Amino acid sequence: MTHGFLLYARARTVPRTVLVLVATAALAVLGARNLNAYLDPTRQVPVVALAPLFAAAVIGTSLHSASEELDRTAVRPWWRRRLVHLLALTGCAALLLAATVLGPSSPFGPSAMIRNTLGCTGLTAGAVAVLGTRLSWLPVFGYVSAVYVGSASARGTLVPVWAWPVQPAGQHVAWVTAVVLLVAGTALYVVRGARPEGRRD
Amino acid sequence: MTLLTERAPGKRGTSPRPPRARHPLRAEAVRGFAPWAGAAMTLTLVVALAAKSEQWQGGWTETRDHVHTAAMLLGVPLALAAGCWQGGRERRRGTGELLATVVRGRTAAFLASALPVALWLVAGYAVATALALLATWYCAMGDRPHPGTPLGDAVVLASTALTGHLVGRLVAWRLAAPLLAAAGYVVLGVVGYGDRGSAGHLSPFVDHPLDSAPVWWQPLAMVAWTGGLTAAAVLAYTARRRAVALLPLVAAVAAGTLLVQTGDGLWRTDPLARRQVCDTSTTPQICVNARYRNLLPQITGALSGMTGRLEGVENLPVRFEDRQGRPGPDEVELPMITPIGWSVVRGRLTDPEEYAWAAGMTLQGRGECDEVAPRVAAADDAVEYYLAPSPLRRQFDEQYARGSAAERAKLGERLAARERLASLGEEERRAWLSAYFATRSECGRNGVPAL
């Protein structure tokens, strides 16, 4: 069983994905150091918004299966593997990224980073089920970029709901949105799996 | 010909269609991904611009700067990603084998698949820019459109799309496109907003002050720089004689050197921003920066109540001025129009009453005093009330009326002063106001006439 699980992880290029996530975290550390966030916590927003975005893109594309036709004939139920696979990678990304912004308490610290990682991964997982892994990064990329650019001048009570990636950690509504996205996206992916792709990589 | 053609004679017989003589490349342009990339470009830019439309609509300079910022910070990453995606197409579709046997040169085949995306992206950008210009045109406040930067940006976008295409051909990684876009965004943002010295001027996006404009050849040099680099890279990859790539490379290096050498000289104050247009029929005269000349009637109208009441009063400043720097000795600053989006939105004063009140306050000129004697404050308040009361005046008064005994006393004093100023005769009031304005900008109590 353990052996099978290891083979599964290799088939889905999990080791490489984890390496890329580590590299993402390293880049995030570099970015966070250069922002002088001690002057103004909001300077950390780019890192807190963009690093989870990229981690989610990495996770989304790694959900690709090279043998999807074959997979569908498997005896073992896929949903458990999908769930464990997705949650393991999400947890790994969340922990790695949270570690990058450890330090003096900041509204854009580890908590916001974890929230954004969860939300972005949820969106991406949903996109994997709907669009396929190859383009799974597109919706989350477009959405977070739009929020990042557009929320600066936005006012209103609904802002924390849709602009969750740029809210400070104390904003509970943003957490709710992120968790709802994670649950919905994960459920969609776990139930339906990745959308079958064209013939080639 | 063969029996194969006999399979479907009926269908062709019933609907004889002449073979359409469309150019083979039309398929590349209308099928697949390219039109979507163009639509995405339009959508991205329009949404980004619409979100901040109050801050640029009506001002040609502001429009240019906002469109430029959006096109560079959002459009360039999008073009990189779209080009990169298209560049990976031959790999995804497995057509490389077939393309290796074609007669056309590698450069032609490369451009046949790369240019449609680049051109659609530019078309998307052109649509968004045209919409922005139209949006500004109908409420323009003066000045004129600035075509240089948008035209240069179009070439920059096409170049980045081709560069992305090249990366997509070379890098076989699913995440190449988003990674490239993220890298483009971060690099442009860091270089554009940070202080990177002269080398920063090589970036197609550099944050610059509102009243400065790029010199006319800056977009040309930027086109030569980015376009030259792209052409050199594409030729180095596709041309059989790699040395051909040296030619655009030399052009790019020359343009880049020019950009770096000129440095901050690339931006100079817009000559128009140093000029102003004036309405000399009023006292004081009202001048508006030439860039917003169409606002003059509105501002004159908003201030007409005040200027009417000031007719014949002496010791007033000569004019409200609206230029860079501090006002001259006989001038006061016109309440701020820029940055647009606050007191002026889409070519209209958002609140003429408040604008007039702000103008009245600058006439009194005691905004910078630390402390003003109660008697002077009462006189100021009476003049303010007489010239152009703040729209919030009634609220303040009510607040005072509900406040402490001291505040109620102060209010009583002020109401009395207003009453006295109002009850003066025309001549008498003019004389009093002339005496009052002789002390403007002075913080001491000396000289302010009693009321």
Added chain:
Amino acid sequence: MSTAPHTASRPVPEAPAATVRTTGLHVRHRRTVALDSVDLDFGPGVHGLLGPNGAGKTSLIRVLATVAEPSGGRVEILGHDTRDHRRRGEVRRHLGYLPQDFGYYPGFTVREFVAYVAWLKEMPADRVPAAVERAVARVGLADRVDTKVRRLSGGMIRRVGIAQAVVNDPRVLLLDEPTAGLDPEQRVEFRELLRELGASSTVIVSTHLVEDVAAACTEVTLVDAGRVAYRGTPLALAALGESAGGPGDHPIERGYTAALRAHRAPEARAGRPSASEGAAR
């Protein structure tokens, strides 16, 4: 090549000059040798290329298609040396190629895709629409000409591949497993097309299907382990199979196995009369 009698109904022109000629051809993929000093020539007609998997058939076709560079030796097509890049364009103008792994753009219609390939082959623009119509009709897709490629079945896509290969009326046509994915009826029709094409041009077909060879080819070349194992007409190969008694259910199949065995037996190689010049050495 020889002008041996053949099974096809149409006669080939008398003593045609070789349109494709390889001399001492070497092809290496990293460390493995794909082709080892192969001397071959092909004239007009349909040439079947048989051989086990990994024998070097695809390598040969790719070198002839000017996709891959030979690591040694000479390839001459229509009298031009393909190493000379100035001549290569001239060669490619008269070349049709269907790769084993045929890639296409799913969003294009059949007409658009074939026209695009025609443009890439630098056909004069005014001739392209008619040439596309003709090529598409030849493969029996005339009723699907404005259908997007993604809506076609596997066999139809294969036929689109054949259509793009013949759109420029090539004088040298290289088809790598063209019948894979075609149903029996389509294969029968395809063989008819092959015979028609072979009347005027040099068609080289790599295949695993001996029936195709028996029915449509004027000549068979058997490749094994990077060398030419046998050359002759399908009839001669079938006769070899009958006389040598190789295993198989079809005369050509028996000939195929017999020729392979004879080629692989080192002591037998030198004296065999039916092995052609390319196999010796």
